[in-house]
Structure formats: C-alpha cells, structure tokens
Amino acid sequence: MTTTQQPYGSDAFGFSTEQVHAGEVIDAQFGARITPIYLTAGFLFDSFDHAEARFAGDDGGLVYTRYANPSNTAVEEKLTALERGVDSLLVASGQAAITVALLGILQAGDHFLSTPSLYEGSKTLFRENFARLGIEVEFVDDPHDLTEWKRRVRPNTRAIYGETIPNPKNDLIDIDLIAGFAHEEGLPFVIDSTASTPYLIRPIEHGAHIVVHSASKFLTGHGASLAGVIVDGGTFDWGRYPEKFPQFSTPAGGPGGPGGAGGSGPGGRTLVERFGNRAYLEYTRTVIAGRFGPVLSPLNAFLLQQGLETLSLRVERHCRNALAVATWLENQPEVLSVDYPGLASNPSHPIAVKHYPRGTGSVFGFTLAGGRDAARTVIDALELFSRMSHMGDVRSLVLHPGSTSHAHLSEEQRLLLGIGPGLVRLSIGIEDEQDLLDDLQHAFTALRAAARPATIGELARV
Structure with a gap:
C-alpha cells in the first residue's frame, strides 16, 4: 500500500480538493479506492530484532493501535492538511481531545487561563477534574482586555485556552488579539474549533498553536459516531522554554512506549532534538494518549473520513x-x-x-x-x-x-x-x-x- 504523494496542506489545492484527497491510502494489492478499515489491535513483527527496533522507534513502523493505526493515520493526515498544521492525533471523543491536548502541556501545580465563554462540559472538566490533578484554571472576565490577561498571568501559568465560536452564546473572541498576547508571554494558545471547522477558519493561521475538535460534530456530520482530534500547528518553540516545559527538553526519563517518546530517545536526545516542531504531538500521542488510552476505533476513523469528504x-x-x-x-x-x-x-x-x-x-x-x-x-x-x-x-x-x-x-x-x-x-x-x-x-x-x-x-x- 502507498500513500498519495501530492503536496496537500500547501496552497497547491483548494479546500474541497484536499478534503477528498489529502491523506488517502491507495490499496496497491486489490485496487480499493477508499482507505481500508484496519480492524486490528496490533501489527506483526518480522523478527526479534524487528520488534526491538519498532519499540525503539527506529523504523517508524506500527506497533499497536493504541498508538497508531493506518485508518486513523490517513484521517490525521487529512485533518493536518485542512488545518495547515504539522501533525494530528485522533482520540475517542472531543472531551478526550481537550483533556489530552492540555495534559500534554500541563502538570500538577500548573495554572492556565481561559476565555470566559466555553462549552459547559469543558468548564466542568477544568474546574473539577483538572483541579483533582492539581491543575488550576482561571477564567478572564473580558477576553478582549489585554490588561486583564496580563494581570492574571502567574509564574506557573502554562497555557491559554479558548473557543472559536463559543457554545451556546456565540460571543466571538478576537483570535488575533489573544494569540498576540500568548506569543508575547511565551505561552501556547490552545483553541477549540469544533463549531467553526477548518472550512470557516484555520486558527493556526491566526496565531493559535494547537487546535482541538469534537469531530463527532461537523467533521463527521451525521451523528453516528464519536471522535476527537488534536492538531499541532508546529509554531510554538517548546525548546525555548525548558523551565516551563521540561517534558520536551529534558534528556532524562527513558522511553515512553512505542517510539520512545517519553522525554528522551536513543542516545539521550530530547524530544525537541528528535522531532523538532512535532515534539509536542509526539509526546502527546505516546506519553499522554498512549498511556491514558482514549484510542479511536478505526471504524469510527473511517466514518470521520467519510464525513470530511463533504x-x-x-x-x-x-x-x-x-x-x-x-x-x-x-x-x-x-x-x-x-x-x-x-x-x-x-x-x-x-x-x-x-x-x-x-x-x-x-x-x-x-x-x-x-x-x-x-x-x-x-x-x-x-x-x-x-x-x-x-x-x-x-x-x-x-x-x-x-x-x-x-x-x-x-x-x-x-x-x-x-x-x-x-x-x-x-x-x-x-x-x-x-x-x-x-x-x-x-x-x-x-x-x-x-x-x-x-x-x-x-x-x-x-
């Protein structure tokens, strides 16, 4: 099987062309035009040494569907192209996407700021579940008052969060304004773009660093399945702030599972050294999603793929x-x-x-x-x-x-x-x-x- 090689994700094609063709897998053996559904828990190794190499991440091959699956990868590539990011990660629901995206950044003792108008499920997640993990959220009163944002920043503040089109009040935020503030403060800006989709806006092009979706909604479109996605814009310089985000710049820690993305890799290299602007997504895929396990079924990935095409x-x-x-x-x-x-x-x-x-x-x-x-x-x-x-x-x-x-x-x-x-x-x-x-x-x-x-x-x- 071969993946199409066209330069999707650039300006070479229009949105509608990309939503149909980006990331698709061509079945060379049987000629199937649609990316197959790979309903398998794991993948075969050719030998003892092959298995060792796979777990070390040396050959980039597949190990277990909890970490990657060809059906899911095809959809991730499509979403990466549509959002103009560098990589994507599918998870089991929109709520899982928000959780995994932020836990890839935050740890106990951290604080993050959020716009005031959000999906109520996100607020409850932050106020109750995140609080039990030792992570504190603070909601600004006026998202367009930069003095308020600056006043609320603390030494342990580690992220900014918001929604493109807040549900249900639709009180829009100026993404450019908040992204500019996040850049000045050296903080990643995570934004939920569920209600807008990349067809209406690409937040990464407006300065956001990480985009999440409840793909159960417009992206799938037919109310038949759940899914979530995290898209990494590759635009935040994690290596510039090792004291804020040590998980990306600390050689210690050892392999984190298949691919070895647990803080270091072969030769003691950091994630930033190994993966460059994809360090965040690699860490989030392997250490957060891979260990917590909110994996998306390949069948649901296929349904999402079908929805994206229209x-x-x-x-x-x-x-x-x-x-x-x-x-x-x-x-x-x-x-x-x-x-x-x-x-x-x-x-x-x-x-x-x-x-x-x-x-x-x-x-x-x-x-x-x-x-x-x-x-x-x-x-x-x-x-x-x-x-x-x-x-x-x-x-x-x-x-x-x-x-x-x-x-x-x-x-x-x-x-x-x-x-x-x-x-x-x-x-x-x-x-x-x-x-x-x-x-x-x-x-x-x-x-x-x-x-x-x-x-x-x-x-x-x-």
Whole structure:
C-alpha cells in the first residue's frame, strides 16, 4: 500500500480538493479506492530484532493501535492538511481531545487561563477534574482586555485556552488579539474549533498553536459516531522554554512506549532534538494518549473520513440555513434576542466579518420573552427538529440549556452566563430552508395559541 504523494496542506489545492484527497491510502494489492478499515489491535513483527527496533522507534513502523493505526493515520493526515498544521492525533471523543491536548502541556501545580465563554462540559472538566490533578484554571472576565490577561498571568501559568465560536452564546473572541498576547508571554494558545471547522477558519493561521475538535460534530456530520482530534500547528518553540516545559527538553526519563517518546530517545536526545516542531504531538500521542488510552476505533476513523469528504458542502448549507433561521427569529415579537454573529445587530458581528467571511456556523441560541414555559411550548411543538443533546448534525436539533446542559448551575450562575430560562439552542441542519422556517412557524403558532385568552366559544366547548 502507498500513500498519495501530492503536496496537500500547501496552497497547491483548494479546500474541497484536499478534503477528498489529502491523506488517502491507495490499496496497491486489490485496487480499493477508499482507505481500508484496519480492524486490528496490533501489527506483526518480522523478527526479534524487528520488534526491538519498532519499540525503539527506529523504523517508524506500527506497533499497536493504541498508538497508531493506518485508518486513523490517513484521517490525521487529512485533518493536518485542512488545518495547515504539522501533525494530528485522533482520540475517542472531543472531551478526550481537550483533556489530552492540555495534559500534554500541563502538570500538577500548573495554572492556565481561559476565555470566559466555553462549552459547559469543558468548564466542568477544568474546574473539577483538572483541579483533582492539581491543575488550576482561571477564567478572564473580558477576553478582549489585554490588561486583564496580563494581570492574571502567574509564574506557573502554562497555557491559554479558548473557543472559536463559543457554545451556546456565540460571543466571538478576537483570535488575533489573544494569540498576540500568548506569543508575547511565551505561552501556547490552545483553541477549540469544533463549531467553526477548518472550512470557516484555520486558527493556526491566526496565531493559535494547537487546535482541538469534537469531530463527532461537523467533521463527521451525521451523528453516528464519536471522535476527537488534536492538531499541532508546529509554531510554538517548546525548546525555548525548558523551565516551563521540561517534558520536551529534558534528556532524562527513558522511553515512553512505542517510539520512545517519553522525554528522551536513543542516545539521550530530547524530544525537541528528535522531532523538532512535532515534539509536542509526539509526546502527546505516546506519553499522554498512549498511556491514558482514549484510542479511536478505526471504524469510527473511517466514518470521520467519510464525513470530511463533504465538509465544505455541508458547512456552507449549515451556515446559509442558520442565517435564514436567525433572521426569521429576530423578527418574531416573542423573541428577545438571537445569539447569531452573522446578524448585523449582534455584538460579535464585527469579529464575524473579520474572522468568518464564509459564515458563522449553525449553532446558536435565541431567548423567548415567555421564559421556561414558552421554551417548553416551542420545543415540544417542533416536528422537524430533533430534541437531543448534540450539534453539527445534518439534521436540525433543539435543546433547552437551562434544564439540561446547564441545569447543574444555580440560577444566578446561569444568568451570569446569559443562559436565561427562555433560552433555546438550535443546531441548524442541511434540510430545505423553507421546511425549517415552516416548522418554526408552526411552533410559534402554538406558542401564540397558548398565550391567547380563550374565546367564549372555546370555553363553551370545554
């Protein structure tokens, strides 16, 4: 088997060409056009010496699917090309991607800063699970106030974290601004780009160093499987800060498993010396993901590969439909606000124009004046929208954050985050635009009927 040799990941091809061809494996033996699914736990060694060489990382071959698998590698190469990175790592879910990406940088006693508006699951992970590991997170109040960022930096601060399009409020961050601050402070900037995908923005081109995705969402696109990915931009100079990140510049430690990426390698060389700008990804793959074990099944990698091949087509339709729905909602008297940056009235619209010329995604919230009861009426009256906790599906989805994803918070905490009782979150799919609007019209008709006083005739029938 041979991997295609075209210069994908450069400017030689357009996005749609790369999403189809980058990273694909051509089956020379049987002529299969699609990269096969390698459902195997491990890989054969030719001899005693061959096994030893593989574990030492001398020949770059495969050892065990927990570390690498041809099905997964093909998708990693495709995502690396699409994000303009140097290497990628697939893991079992988006939450695993966030965890593994940060644990490749952070250790007990470290502190990191984050933008305030994030997926609630990320916040809970940081505040509770990371805290148990001795890692402290601090959320800035205003992500665009550089004086606040600078004031919160400590001697043990080791990373900056944020999201391209925060879920569910869509209060966009200026990636260029925060990336500039991270560069000045000598800190890696990790960014979750799940809601935007590389089709809408490539954060590495705006100064971010590491990109993570919940690939279960738009990248796969069909709600059939879970996956996560970490993309290393190769732009952070880990060797420049050995006191901050000793795992990349310390010769001691010995091999960390297949490939020997445990702080050193053959001859006592550091990871920076062995792998250059891929040192972070090698360490994260072998020492963090390889040992914690959140491996992605090759079958799920194949499903992700299939989804990626139509990413641009789907996201273009997602965004077009979302703007139409957001515009319609903004004109309804029962709606107090629509959190969609594509609308000129939205506070984040200037950043949307700057960073997202192709569109601002398709996941957003709108707030009903009637509060929780109005939200219940609208959600229950929808027929085309699926009521479920997911996003980025080809199908349109609806959820009430206040009673589901944010229910563990106090009312005061929810209001502080802008999660009012009347907030409804939509993930707009790729159905026909008019059908989505008709379904919403049906739901709002039900809302108005519930609010209208009963007539004498109606009372008589009761």
